[in-house]
Each structure stands twice: as C-alpha cells, then as structure tokens.
Amino acid sequence: MIIQAPTQPFETDRAGTLIYPVDNGEPLSNDTEHLKWITFLKNGLEDWFGDRTDVFVAADLLWYPIEGRPDICKAPDVMVVLDHPAGERLSYKQWEEQHRMPDVVFEFISKSNTADEMMDKLDFYSDMGCREFFIYDYRRGKFSSFLRNGGVGLHKTPPAADGSWHSKLLDLTFGLDPAGRLWIRRPDGKLMETQRQISVRADAEAKRADTETKRADTAARRAELLAAKLRELGINPDLL
Known part of the structure; x- marks a missing residue:
C-alpha cells in the first residue's frame, strides 16, 4: 500500500497530541x-x-x-x-x-x-x-x-x-x-443462533423440564396413594 502524504494538518489537542477520533461520523448500520x-x-x-x-x-x-x-x-x-x-x-x-x-x-x-x-x-x-x-x-x-x-x-x-x-x-x-x-x-x-433464537430455545427447554418435573411429581403422588391404599388392605407395598 502506497502511503501518500496528508493533504492537510491533523487535529491535535491542547497538548499538541494527535487526535484519533472514536467516531467516523457514519451510522453503525445503514438499515x-x-x-x-x-x-x-x-x-x-x-x-x-x-x-x-x-x-x-x-x-x-x-x-x-x-x-x-x-x-x-x-x-x-x-x-x-x-x-x-x-x-x-x-x-x-x-x-x-x-x-x-x-x-x-x-x-x-x-x-x-x-x-x-x-x-x-x-x-x-x-x-x-x-x-x-x-x-x-x-x-x-x-x-x-x-x-x-x-x-x-x-x-x-x-x-x-x-x-x-x-x-x-x-x-x-x-x-x-x-x-x-x-x-x-x-x-x-x-x-x-440469534439472541431471540437462544431465548426461545431456552424457554422451550425450561418448559420441557418443568413438564417433566410435574409428571414425575404426579407419578410419585400416585405411587404414595397406591402404597397407602395397599397398607389399608393389609398389604405391605415394599414386598410387592
């Protein structure tokens, strides 16, 4: 790359230090x-x-x-x-x-x-x-x-x-x-993925995990009720 000489003096601060702008005046995006x-x-x-x-x-x-x-x-x-x-x-x-x-x-x-x-x-x-x-x-x-x-x-x-x-x-x-x-x-x-896709997937995974937890809790309660019923009938469920 051929570096040509500047066409005009560069802007400096009060101490005479060159200023390197952090903004080129253009928008981040065009649409x-x-x-x-x-x-x-x-x-x-x-x-x-x-x-x-x-x-x-x-x-x-x-x-x-x-x-x-x-x-x-x-x-x-x-x-x-x-x-x-x-x-x-x-x-x-x-x-x-x-x-x-x-x-x-x-x-x-x-x-x-x-x-x-x-x-x-x-x-x-x-x-x-x-x-x-x-x-x-x-x-x-x-x-x-x-x-x-x-x-x-x-x-x-x-x-x-x-x-x-x-x-x-x-x-x-x-x-x-x-x-x-x-x-x-x-x-x-x-x-x-986009942040929205990540968020949607995380929500879906959380819902699936919640559903599985509820299913497990329901199954556990049913098992407890069945065990209690068997005990009322004089049957030890642990021996089944």
Missing part, C-alpha cells in the same frame, strides 16, 4: 437488517469464544493501523483478533496492540454500499495483513470469501463441493440456505 446481521455475528462470535480471554471481537470499531496517520483507518462491520487480549476499546490503535492487525474481518453489503467501496476495503484489508475477509450481501443472498495466499494478499476462494466456505482461523463454516440467508455452523455441529 435495520444490516444492524441485525452485525449484531448476530458479533454476539455469535463472542458466544463461540466465550470461554477465552485471548480473542478480541468488535463491531464498527475504528481501526488505525499506522501511528501518526489518523486519516488512515477503517471500521469493519465485525473484526476478530486471535491470540490477543479481549476487553473494551474506544478504538483499535495497532501500535498500542503489539502491532497486531485484525486476523478476520467481515462486511455486510447494504443498499448504500458500492462495488468501489468494497474493492477499496478489500485492498485495504489485504495491504494491512488481514488473513481472512468475508462479505455477505444479504439483499442478493451472495457470500464471498477471501483468504491470504502466503504473503501476496487476499484472494477470492471458491466454495467447497457442498457450497460452503470454511474459516480455518475461526473453525467455523459458512453457507447459504435456499433463500440466500447466511448460516454459520460450529465444529460441534450447532448453528450460530
């Missing part, structure tokens, strides 16, 4: 469905890596790869940094993060995104060293995978024979259902 996909993936990844403190997952966080150049930045819809401390950040300044760039980045294409914008992001992520880049166009039902080929940048990869794509870094498989909706499968065979 309600865009936001649903961002939160679905971010929450799903945090759940998948929930027992690890060495995976950083963020959504729409400004990433500054070069110290001294606040004009060079991107805010991926979702990004993942592996083998790196989790936690809260106002922005991701790479020089303060042991110079670790995001390993995996995701973008969801909305109506306002252009082909030139996606190509610019692909070039940026490729030049900055990202190892995997995935794009999902939820309006058209299309998915694209770009993987790093050695040290020569990101290259588009075709789907497997079953029509799916695999992330070696995340150990997750991506695919599209007949309606073109994205699904994500974990290596344990479980599909990544």
